[in-house]
Amino acid sequence: MDLNDELRSAAWRKAIKSGPNGGDCLEVAPLSGGRVGLRDTEAPEKAPFVVSASVWDAFIDGAKKGEFDF
Template identity: 40%
Template sequence: MDLSGARWRESTRSGGNGGNCVEVASNLPGVVGVRDSKDPSGPMLTFEPAVWARFVELAKRD
């Protein structure tokens, strides 16, 4: 999958300390990309937007 046009943003829960951060790209049609901010050229996960939205919804309940 080509994610070259992705605009990545860090999680709002990430601190400014360069720690364990997740970046999300939701600007591409039909896919949400997730990657480790410390390894931007490393592996990425992709999700259908509805699946990602459900994950975020459930994660916020914690």
Template identity: 40%
Template sequence: MITPEELAGVTWHISTKSANGGGQCVEAGPLADGSGRVAVRHSRRRDAEVIVYTRAEWQAFLGGVKDGEFDFPVS
């Protein structure tokens, strides 16, 4: 479980590819504790649940994105 104190040090990032300036996308940012963990949240529901990924999980996800593993049709 992530604490509010741990989230307080997160610098959130929104993709520049977001069509509406961050209104309906995800935000991600590294935890400030030096663990390499990355927090992810919905940009419209900033007070809602946050998912935290380990460094290895985040790197695996980014690798899959770069390799096109998530290039599926979205309607």
């Protein structure tokens, strides 16, 4: 399966805190090879951003440590 087909059939999910109306958030989807797809809930028709497993893991680790807090 090529990446475009995989992205179309991916199991996209968003944070529970985004609420029932969709909210302003990102959606994520697990992809083959440990990659992760990211897309904007308000523009799901736009091409998603795809990152490797190591990039995703580093981002999650940083988020948990508060590195991106304002």
